[in-house]
Amino acid sequence: MRTHGWSGTTPADDTEAVERIIAAARTAIERSGADFTMAEIARDLGVTRQTVYRYFANADALLTATALAETGRFLDVLAAHLDHITDPAEAVVEGIAYTLESLAADRYLGLLLSPGRAGVFSPGVTSDTARAFGRSILERFAIDWERAGIADTALDELVEHMLRTVQSFIIDPGRPPRRGVALRAYLTTWIAPALRELQP
Incomplete structure (x- = not known):
C-alpha cells in the first residue's frame, strides 16, 4: 500500500484506504452531487490522483462503489x-x-x-x-x-x-x-x- 500523503495519517491497510476513499466520495456527493473528479477526491484526502486510481479505475467505478456501500x-x-x-x-x-x-x-x-x-x-x-x-x-x-x-x-x-x-x-x-x-x-x-x- 502506498504511504504518500493521506494528510499525515496513513491507512493501516488497503481496506482502510478504500473505506477512506469511499468516505471522501460520499462527502463529495453530498456536497455537489455525482459529478466529482478523481482529482477532487485526491485533494480532499491529501494524496495523489495515482493513489486513488490504484484502488478505483475511474470516477464511475468509485461512484458505483460508494452508491453500493x-x-x-x-x-x-x-x-x-x-x-x-x-x-x-x-x-x-x-x-x-x-x-x-x-x-x-x-x-x-x-x-x-x-x-x-x-x-x-x-x-x-x-x-x-x-x-x-x-x-x-x-x-x-x-x-x-x-x-x-x-x-x-x-x-x-x-x-x-x-x-x-x-x-x-x-x-x-x-x-x-x-x-x-x-x-x-x-x-x-x-x-x-x-x-x-x-x-x-
Whole structure:
C-alpha cells in the first residue's frame, strides 16, 4: 500500500484506504452531487490522483462503489417493508414496485439505477455488480426460496428478470407512468404467474 500523503495519517491497510476513499466520495456527493473528479477526491484526502486510481479505475467505478456501500440502508428499509409477505410472487411484485417508487427519494439508489449514471446499468443490466445488488435484495426477503422451488439457477434468473424489469421502467416509465395500484396490478398480471408456476 502506498504511504504518500493521506494528510499525515496513513491507512493501516488497503481496506482502510478504500473505506477512506469511499468516505471522501460520499462527502463529495453530498456536497455537489455525482459529478466529482478523481482529482477532487485526491485533494480532499491529501494524496495523489495515482493513489486513488490504484484502488478505483475511474470516477464511475468509485461512484458505483460508494452508491453500493450506501444502499445497505435502503435494503434494510425494503426488507422491513416486505417482512410480512411470505408469497414469493407478491414479494417480488412489491419489491420491484417499492424500488421504483423509492428512486426519487433515495440519492444513492438513484445513482445506482438511474439511466445515464455510473451505476449498475452502465455496463449492462446483467453485469456482476447488478446481479450482486439484485441478489442482495432477494436474500433479504422473508422468503424460503428453495422451499418455494426457486433456487440456484432459477434464483439467478429471477434476479436478472427483476433487474431487466426495473431497467425497462426506468428508461421508459410509460405514458402515463404507472404508479401505486396500477403499477402493482401490471406486475401482478405479467410477473406473478411465472413465479407461481415454479412453486411446488
